[in-house]
Amino acid sequence: xxxxxxxxxxxxxxxxxxxxxxxxxxxxxxxxxxxxxxxxxxxxxxxxxxxxxxxxxxxxxxxxxxxxxxxxxxxxxxxxxxxxxxxxxxxxxxxxxxxxxxxxxxxxxxxxxxxxxxxxxxxxxxxxxxxxxxxxxxxxxxxxxxxxxxxxxxxxxxxxxxxxxxxxxxxxxxxxxxxxxxxxxxxxxxxxxxxxxxxxxxxxxxxxxxxxxxxxxxxxxxxxxxxxxxxxxxxxxxxxxxxxxxxxxxxxxxxxxxxxxxxxxxxxxxxxxxxxxxxxxxxxxxxxxxxxxxxxxxxxxxxxxxxxxxxxxxxxxxxxxxxxxxxxxxxxxxxxxxxxxxxxxxxxxxxxxxxxxxxxxxxxxxxxxxxxxxxxxxxxxxxxxxxxxxxxxxxxxxxxxxxxxxxxxxxxxxxxxxxxxxxxxxxxxxxxxxxxxxxxxxxxxxxxxxxxxxxxxxxxxxxxxxxxxxxxxxxxxxxxxxxxxxxxxxxxxxxxxxxxxxxxxxxxxxxxxxxxxxxxxxxxxxxxxxxxxxxxxxxxxxxxxxxxxxxxxxxxxxxxxxxxxxxxxxxxxxxxxxxxxxxxxxxxxxxxxxxxxxxxxxxxxxxxxxxxxxxxxxxxxxxxxxxxxxxxxxxxxxxxxxxxxxxxxxxxxxxxxxxxxxxxxxxxxxxxxxxxxxxxxxxxxxxxxxxxxxxxxxxxxxxxxxxxxxxxxxxxxxxxxxxxxxxxxxxxxxxxxxxxxxxxxxxxxxxxxxxxxxxxxxxxxxxxxxxxxxxxxxxxxxxxxxxxxxxxxxxxxxxxxxxxxxxxxxxxxxxxxxxxxxxxxxxxxxxxxxxxxxxxxxxxxxxxxxxxxxxxxxxxxxxxxxxxxxxxxxxxxxxxxxxxxxxxx
Numbered sequence: 049x050x051x052x053x054x055x056x057x058x059x060x061x062x063x064x065x066x067x068x069x070x071x072x073x074x075x076x077x078x079x080x081x082x083x084x085x086x087x088x089x090x091x092x093x094x095x096x097x098x099x100x101x102x103x104x105x106x107x108x109x110x111x112x113x114x115x116x117x118x119x120x121x122x123x124x125x126x127x128x129x130x131x132x133x134x135x136x137x138x139x140x141x142x143x144x145x146x147x148x149x150x151x152x153x154x155x156x157x158x159x160x161x162x163x164x165x166x167x168x169x170x171x172x173x174x175x176x177x178x179x180x181x182x183x184x185x186x187x188x189x190x191x192x193x194x195x196x197x198x199x200x201x202x203x204x205x206x207x208x209x210x211x212x213x214x215x216x217x218x219x220x221x222x223x224x225x226x227x228x229x230x231x232x233x234x235x236x237x238x239x240x241x242x243x244x245x246x247x248x249x250x251x252x253x254x255x256x257x258x259x260x261x262x263x264x265x266x267x268x269x270x271x272x273x274x275x276x277x278x279x280x281x282x283x284x285x286x287x288x289x290x291x292x293x294x295x296x297x298x299x300x301x302x303x304x305x306x307x308x309x310x311x312x313x314x315x316x317x318x319x320x321x322x323x324x325x326x327x328x329x330x331x332x333x334x335x336x337x338x339x340x341x342x343x344x345x346x347x348x349x350x351x352x353x354x355x356x357x358x359x360x361x362x363x364x365x366x367x368x369x370x371x372x373x374x375x376x377x378x379x380x381x382x383x384x385x386x387x388x389x390x391x392x393x394x395x396x397x398x399x400x401x402x403x404x405x406x407x408x409x410x411x412x413x414x415x416x417x418x419x420x421x422x423x424x425x426x427x428x429x430x431x432x433x434x435x436x437x438x439x440x441x442x443x444x445x446x447x448x449x450x451x452x453x454x455x456x457x458x459x460x461x462x463x464x465x466x467x468x469x470x471x472x473x474x475x476x477x478x479x480x481x482x483x484x485x486x487x488x489x490x491x492x493x494x495x496x497x498x499x500x501x502x503x504x505x506x507x508x509x510x511x512x513x514x515x516x517x518x519x520x521x522x523x524x525x526x527x528x529x530x531x532x533x534x535x536x537x538x539x540x541x542x543x544x545x546x547x548x549x550x551x552x553x554x555x556x557x558x559x560x561x562x563x564x565x566x567x568x569x570x571x572x573x574x575x576x577x578x579x580x581x582x583x584x585x586x587x588x589x590x591x592x593x594x595x596x597x598x599x600x601x602x603x604x605x606x607x608x609x610x611x612x613x614x615x616x617x618x619x620x621x622x623x624x625x626x627x628x629x630x631x632x633x634x635x636x637x638x639x640x641x642x643x644x645x646x647x648x649x650x651x652x653x654x655x656x657x658x659x660x661x662x663x664x665x666x667x668x669x670x671x672x673x674x675x676x677x678x679x680x681x682x683x684x685x686x687x688x689x690x691x692x693x694x695x696x697x698x699x700x701x702x703x704x705x706x707x708x709x710x711x712x713x714x715x716x717x718x719x720x721x722x723x724x725x726x727x728x729x730x731x732x733x734x735x736x737x738x739x740x741x742x743x744x745x746x747x748x749x750x751x752x753x754x755x756x757x758x759x760x761x762x763x764x765x766x767x768x769x770x771x772x773x774x775x776x777x778x779x780x781x782x783x784x785x786x787x788x789x790x791x792x793x794x795x796x797x798x799x800x801x802x803x804x805x806x807x808x809x810x811x812x813x814x815x816x817x818x819x820x821x822x823x824x825x826x827x828x829x830x831x832x833x834x835x836x837x838x839x840x841x842x843x844x845x846x847x848x849x850x851x852x853x854x855x856x857x858x859x860x861x862x863x864x865x866x867x868x869x870x871x872x873x874x875x876x877x878x879x880x881x882x883x884x885x886x887x888x889x890x891x892x893x894x895x896x897x898x899x900x901x902x903x904x905x906x907x908x909x910x911x912x913x914x915x916x917x918x919x920x921x922x923x924x925x926x927x928x929x930x931x932x933x934x935x936x937x
Contacts, residue, residue: 050632053234054170055188055252055285056154068167068183068289069147070296072139074132084129093317093375097121100372109365111885117372124381131384151175151182154283157228167286172230174283175276184293185270185284186234186250187215189227194525195220197279198489198501199270210277210489210501213270218252218262227283234264237632239288241297243271247635248287263630271295278491305812305830307419308794309854316862317375324374327873332364335881339363363881370872370885376865379858386857390417390850394831400841402834407818409838413830418854419813420847422794423678426839427785427807429799430684430691431604433817433836434698435660437800439505441513442603445594446654447474459516468517476533478653479519481608482510483531484540485557485570490521498522506606509658529559543567543618544625546643549636553577556647558618567618571609571650574687574775578607583649591652598657599689602697605657609650621646662697665837671699672840679769681788683781683807688746688774695772700742707740709772713749720752724760731767742770750780754787766791781807798839799825815839 075083088094101121104114147165152174159174164182167173173185181199190197195215222230236248248264270276270284272293290296391411394400400409411417431437441459443452446467452458467475486507491499498520502508511521523530527542539562548555554573561568571578575595579588595605621642628638670680680700684691692709701707710727714720727743734741743764745753750773753761765771765787773784781797785807788795797804797811800818805828808814816829817836826832833842868887875886 050235050237053236053285053287055230055232055234056172057170057231067165068286069165070290071143073136073143074139075136080129080133080136084132085125088125088128091380092314093380094125096321096375097372097377100369103365103369106365109362109369111366111370117377120377124378127381128384149180149182151179154228159228167289169286169289171286172227172283173286174281175270176281177276177279179276181270181272181274181276183272183286183290184288186248186264186287187213187268187270187282187284188219188230189215189222189224190282191280194527196525197270197282198277200275200277201271210491212267212487212489214267216250216262216264216268218250218260234285234287235632236264236287239292239294239297241294243294245636247632249630249632261630263626265629305413305416305419307416308422309418309851309858310415313379313858316858320374320862320866324368324371327371328364328367331367331873331876331881335363335367335876336360338881367876370876371869373865373872374869376861379861382857382861383854384415386853387417387850388414390414390846390853393849394842394846397841397846400833400838402818402838405818405834407834409834409842410826410832411830412827412832416813416830417846417850419794419851420796420843421849421851423796423813423843423847424793425679425681425788425795426673427681427683427781427788427795427797427811428836429781429801429804429807430682430686430694431660432800433798433804434662434666434682434694436663437505437660439509439604440659440661441509441656442659443598443657444478444654445591445598445657446478447472448590450594452657459513464517474653476519477610478608479514479517479533480531481570481572481610481653482514482656483519483521484529484559485555485572485608486511487545488521490524505660506604506658510606510656513656528562538563544622546647548573549640552640552643554647556643558613558646567613567615569611569613569646569650571611571647572606575605575607575655576687576775578609578650579652581648581650582609582652583611586652588652591655594655595687596689598655599687600693601657602690602693603657603659604686604690605655607655608653610653611650613646662694663836665835665840667697667699669837669840673843674699674769676844678843681771681773681784683773683776683784685775685777685803688744688772691772691774692744695742695770700772701770702740707742708734710741710743712743712745712753714752715748717752717756720749721757723749724753724757724764728760728764728767731764740770741768742772743768744772744774747773747775747777747780750776750784754780754783762787762791778803778806782810785810796843798836801825815842 089098097117098121101114101117104110104117147163149164150161151164151167152159153162153167154172154174167183172188173182175181187195187197189195197213198210199213201211230252232250232252234248234250236246244266246264246266246269250262250264251260252262269287270282272288272295276282288294288296391414394409394411394417397409401407428434442456443450444458444464445451446464449463449467451461451464455461458464464475468479486502487504488507488511489501491501493499498515500508500511500521502511515521518534520532521529522532522537529540529542531538531540540559541562542557542559544558546556546558552573554571554577556569556571558567558569560566575592579592582588591607595607598605624645625639625642628635628642631638674680682691682695682698682700684694686694695701696703701709710730712720712723712727714723731741731743773780776784781804785795785797789810789812794813795811796813796815797807798815798817799805799808800816804816804825808816808825808829813831814829815831815833816826818826818832818834831842833839872886876884
């Protein structure tokens, strides 16, 4: 499906939805009451109380004043409705502020101010530096002569580093005055929420260009809620507006998560209801027998001789009304109140504030705090979650020579510095790839220093290391890059960028040396995506050994490669690349196919090794949580040896002989099947032994296992306490969470980057770390913390407190209700099973309303539960599988 957007043509674009008004509201003024009541009465408990309240309106059967039930019912419903209305009102104020913001647009060649909500598809929108982008735009012009601008996308994807956006090739060279009068059509897909893709085409009408098709990508767009930075002005045509923007399509109210406690309360309510029916039937039969045998003999009862047909139902229905308080009417509102307090306790905890960044913990979901005390599996990312994500270039291997092995720092290796001074060809090429093959933006500071803005910490580390080794990336002007090496400035023209994807696992750039005119392909990526494409005759065994050696040291590795291209080869490939870039269907797959035609016969230059240090307190946190009976799975995109070394450092697994690692590998279905059976058999044999056993699997083998041997893998997941999954994609992370949930385990997923969002949203509890990769994971999570070490306090202190308090509140609510009900039942036998109430209406109303606050107050004053006892005895977190109840030690 696709749509056509006509640039600067209101009439042609009128049929395309609408203005730019956004709405995050759940209700309107007119539908609030019916919609809210429908939502509240969708719960069985509320339907039950409504039925009881309606029965009390029947004067023949009601033993008490109907106000004793209607009053508390209306009060509790009013509290819930008021909370919903208050939250929705704040959403309305936020929408109103965004909708009424003034922006510049062009209409009929005239630039004027309008409110953001009045922008329509096809309007040309003008932005100034630091302006917020009001809708999704296709960039048409900027103040930069080369058509480049910079945007900050933190509000969209959580990444704080600047990103480059460029105007389409068809708009290059168009004067400022002509931008007001531009006409054309954009062929783009229907609105979707993928912020990484925009596969479209554009044609400008004469006199601008003669209907040539120009392909558009996400790099030609400015998306809603981004900010224009370091650019005087920019303009673009609106293609998606209102709730049809990519941010608007991703926006929405998350579905509520049902906690184990809520599920247990629902089951308990059903069980009590069945018990209540039995009691009512027994008492109803006894009451009717008493009426026919004894009551008619008593002159004061005054039963008529002939009664209507429904007379048999009167006494049972009276007992139903008298026993209705078995199910506490106030439990829902009580739980909502205390859960809100538990969330505030997490936010107010000064011991969970990251002193380095000042980041406090935040609870986005106030309804699942008690589940923190029932976590059985924690699935964690590695980079930025367990580690600091502060990349430092440590070692490298160039042309088979290892640098930095002696002192652990290649930047101070005299042999490498001598090779640079002597002009070693491989070393110079190696440094050139480090400096150029990236998406880094050099920015000149006020002090005259060069500051690099990188989208990846790996790229930042490589460019800084190259600069320290005299290969300095000094400037970027559109497609021209300036590199300063030993006092000389070398200029390269970027012809094409072959972007990194999780499938290709490599990035390449095609550049032209402006001095020699040579066209060069520069590539970097994981060893398995670079080494197989080495040129014939080159020995890569030393490079592979270097990768394994660095991985065993826990370092992150990247292979760098180089190939000189012929002019004819590049021109022929460029035509195919542009064709693939202009298709609207399966564009990403077509581009990957074309890229592979160029990325072959590579000359492997060497391998880099980057250190990513562990965060403070990570090993201690994992060790404590494992003692509490919680299992850990590490899901990472790094290679196997690196992940294993980090796992050993973090106390995920014990070294030999206490620990044992079982490897699941293979490239074919048969290999993976045999490996999986062997590991599964070993797991079953060692299950009874006090040995720390873990399995290791990579993304390729995992894909085969999930597709062809899912049952065996599920059995393995049930047996294993620890797993290390390497080279996994974001979708595979989410699949692993789903598998553990299908085994009825309570899961917690923690991560810090955009690639962890699917895993976090899939888990029962999602925890995001406000790390160096941005805030995307933190915004998608139920809880946000500044450091991994705070997870110990979040689970062992706040989780345990919340679970015990919620259990106490639930037990107290049911206990007091059953106690009052049984007193009434005993009185029934004294009163001749007549259905007479022991309590008057005022007492029942006071009980239903005012006794709600007592458990709320008591549940948050828990003097017998101390933090010290939790930290000293983490085994408190063990609980019985049958009752799912914490053991109080």
